[in-house]
Amino acid sequence: MIVTKSRETVEQIFRDIFGCDPLLVRSPGRVNMIGEHTDYNLGFVLPAAIEKAIYFAVSPRTDDTCRIVSVDMNDTIDVTIRQLHKSPKGWPNYLLGVIDQLSCAGYSFPGFNCVFGGDIPIGAGLSSSAAVEAGLAFSLNHLFSLGISHIELVKIAQKAENEFVGVKCGIMDQYVNIFGARDRLLKIDCRSLEYEYIPFAFDNVSIVLLDTCVSHSLASSEYNQRRKECAEGVSILRSEYGAIHSLRDATLDTVREMRTRMGDVIFRRCKFVVEENDRVARGCAALQEGDLRTFGQLMYQAHEGLRSEYDVSCRELDYLVALSGSHSDIYGARMMGGGFGGCTINLMDTGAVERFGATAMEAFTSTFGHEMKMYVTTISAGTHVLTNDEHAAI
Ligand code: ADP
Ligand code: MG
Helix, strand or coil: CCCCHHHHHHHHHHHHHHCCCCEEEEEEEEEECCCCCCHHHCCEECEEEEEEEEEEEEEECCCCEEEEEECCCCEEEEEECCCCCCCCCCCHHHHHHHHHHHHHCCCCCCCEEEEEEECCCCCCCCCHHHHHHHHHHHHHHHHCCCCCCHHHHHHHHHHHHHHHHCCCCCCHHHHHHHHCECCEEEEEECCCCCEEEEECCCCCEEEEEEEEEEECCHHHHHHHHHHHHHHHHHHHHHHHCCCCCCHHHCCHHHHHHCHHHHHHHHHHHHHHHHHHHHHHHHHHHHHHCCCHHHHHHHHHHHHHHHHHCCCCCCHHHHHHHHHHHCCCCEEEEEECCCCCEEEEEEEEEHHHHHHHHHHHHHHHHHHHCCCCEEEEECECCCCEECCCCCCCCC
8 A cells, every 4th residue: 555645744734723533534636637718718728637645634614614724834723603804814814615505505514624734736836726725615515425526626626726826727626626537638618627548658758847947026916916917918809700709619710710809918918819729629638648758748738838929937937848959858848827926737758857857957956056956746536535545546
């Protein structure tokens, strides 16, 4: 039996504090292979759950108190259900938002004890926030037999982040947290919310994340700005083509046709989104043929679009992608996530990982004057209850 340190730690701390057996739930982080900034444009994304995860240990109480212990923040909060207030500490809001959304949706349950923590790097773009939200929603659903469907849990977790935390994220992160599966990517249609699994199990191929360790302050204002620009593009397209309700409905031809009315900025945003949706479709077809070279080229094209048309990259990300591009054992690389920092995602031959990692670290540090980090990751199961002989499922 393989047991991760995180799971053991969380379980042990729970037993030490509360003196009983908890329900244990594993809630993963995620990567997104391709399909960036397409989710809020109701297009396609191709994420996967990864082996880095947050572990929840929970048990019911007989009163209305929720005692929540964050192992990673070394902090504890006590709150009363139905008397929830936004916390100035930050981290509790990701959990309080879930309790709040469950209550708003009419689910009633008593208080609970909860210890949680894990090994998803925080704020690196691997969606530790969705792992917290969806992990708690899933845990409470199971603990109190609330009978909530998986898709409903996804929506509750997303709303928790939208409304209680105040981040207008799309649905991808919470979706893949719940529906992810081992050795499979999840192609999500962000309009219909239907999904399809795309097998991803290649021998001797590794998914490597290079973390720039920067988070430029532009990130959230520019994210909101991009959403506005896309909406503006849609309203221009719609004035001519009534059937266009989102960039998902637009084609490259219609976008080109409206270029003058859009102006340069809106045109480039719309063009990128339409092309990125197409790249997801072509990427899935390539993977189904086992063609990693083509898939990798699509990753490079996605990065180029994010850099020069969507304008959400930064020097550090561009540097790392260019570095990957000069290595033949790397299939593809691109920035991942909202942009202006965070990680690049790289697909490469496993045999090349160590040497490339060492070269990249050295080159990055001497160029930018600070270190970067590297995470080698594998595709794992979505959120689920852990049994004693777990890890067969991961
Ligand atoms: P990410 O890209 O990792 O999702 P976010 O900024 O969206 O970054 O979310 C990070 C926030 O989520 C943290 O600042 C913290 O409030 C909360 N969080 C994430 N992981 C943990 C954890 N292990 N323990 C406590 N809070 C966490
Ligand atoms: Mg997040």
